[in-house]
Amino acid sequence: MEARSGCEKGMPRLDLHCHLDGSLSQRFFEKTLGREVKLAELQVEPDCRNLAEYLAKFALPFEGIQSAENLKLAGYDFMRSAKADALDYVEVRFAPVSSCMEGLDVRTVIESVLAGIRRGEEEFGVACGVIVCAMRNHSEEQNRNMLRVAREFLGEGVCAADLAGDEALYPMRQFTELFREVKRMGMPFTLHAGECGDAENIAEAVECGASRIGHGVAMSGRADVMELCRDRRIGIEMCPTSNIQTRAVADFSVYPMREFLDNGLLVTLNTDNRTISGTTLAREIRTARERCGITDEDVARMMRNAVEVSFAPDELKHELLGRFEG
Numbered sequence: 001m002e003a004r005s006g007c008e009k010g011m012p013r014l015d016l017h018c019h020l021d022g023s024l025s026q027r028f029f030e031k032t033l034g035r036e037v038k039l040a041e042l043q044v045e046p047d048c049r050n051l052a053e054y055l056a057k058f059a060l061p062f063e064g065i066q067s068a069e070n071l072k073l074a075g076y077d078f079m080r081s082a083k084a085d086a087l088d089y090v091e092v093r094f095a096p097v098s099s100c101m102e103g104l105d106v107r108t109v110i111e112s113v114l115a116g117i118r119r120g121e122e123e124f125g126v127a128c129g130v131i132v133c134a135m136r137n138h139s140e141e142q143n144r145n146m147l148r149v150a151r152e153f154l155g156e157g158v159c160a161a162d163l164a165g166d167e168a169l170y171p172m173r174q175f176t177e178l179f180r181e182v183k184r185m186g187m188p189f190t191l192h193a194g195e196c197g198d199a200e201n202i203a204e205a206v207e208c209g210a211s212r213i214g215h216g217v218a219m220s221g222r223a224d225v226m227e228l229c230r231d232r233r234i235g236i237e238m239c240p241t242s243n244i245q246t247r248a249v250a251d252f253s254v255y256p257m258r259e260f261l262d263n264g265l266l267v268t269l270n271t272d273n274r275t276i277s278g279t280t281l282a283r284e285i286r287t288a289r290e291r292c293g294i295t296d297e298d299v300a301r302m303m304r305n306a307v308e309v310s311f312a313p314d315e316l317k318h319e320l321l322g323r324f325e326g
């Protein structure tokens with residue numbers, strides 16, 4: 001266990017941007033596939049600098065989460081990893097429709113993942129909220145139906161919605177209407193924007209009602225978009241290791257974490273894909289300090305930001321905030 005390295009003792013640790021399929025352990029795959037699985041099959045090379053290589057690693061997880069039993073195991077497995085990373089609260093996201101390739105329906109997918117997560121929450125004492133991802137490459141009807149089913153689980157395990165997938169190919173404006181409907185349904189949401197797409201996607205996501213932005217690195221140097229996010233108190237979910245591996249950002253020397261903090265943005269620090277990226281929150285904290293000019297005070301500020309912008313119930317937020325003083 002990488003216990004609390006890089007964090008003040010007692011300070012709550014949160015990870016708000018973490019994909020279930022990219023974060024399943026080697027143990028999960030060995031159990032569900034019934035064979036030995038090498039880490040190299042699951043994880044990109046430490047020096048991965050290529051989006052294609054990164055995306056290829058999702059093939060095995062995709063196959064691994066097509067049955068109700070495996071989805072329960074996946075939820076439980078994820079919570080064990082969260083505990084090993086000494087997290088207090090985590091938000092995990094997945095695309096329910098992507099687990100409907102072998103006959104499952106969206107409701108069964110969501111119920112199965114939630115069952116595994118609940119078991120893990122009880123056993124490991126880590127609190128968790130589930131974010132359901134609409135996918136840019138899925139049909140509008142698939143996304144709309146999924147979100148309507150997921151809405152029934154809001155406050156019962158599901159905490160928010162998201163939009164994931166290729167942002168360069170499918171710009172934000174194609175999904176504005178869908179997320180206006182999500183807003184009308186009373187469901188909060190974060191949106192992947194400004195990862196491999198441009199800063200306009202971020203502005204459009206905010207105008208559409210997103211309370212958080214996944215990645216957002218494309219607003220580096222864009223004072224107008226940063227001002228919009230600061231004024232609306234939008235949470236920025238930054239994932240340094242993943243962003244370098246997929247070439248969303250060329251190098252750590254130009255990684256905009258310091259810039260965003262200095263511009264008063266509500267920056268949070270996250271893992272994205274624990275297994276595929278070969279990372280943990282402890283590692284991200286270390287990387288941020290060593291490569292992004294981040295201090296201990298910045299780390300504390302980012303954890304505090306994470307509590308503020310999390311989709312956790314108010315009671316839990318109060319409890320987590322109280323621990324900063326303790």
Ligand SMILES: [Zn+2]
Nearest residue numbers: 019192214272
């Ligand atoms: Zn992501």
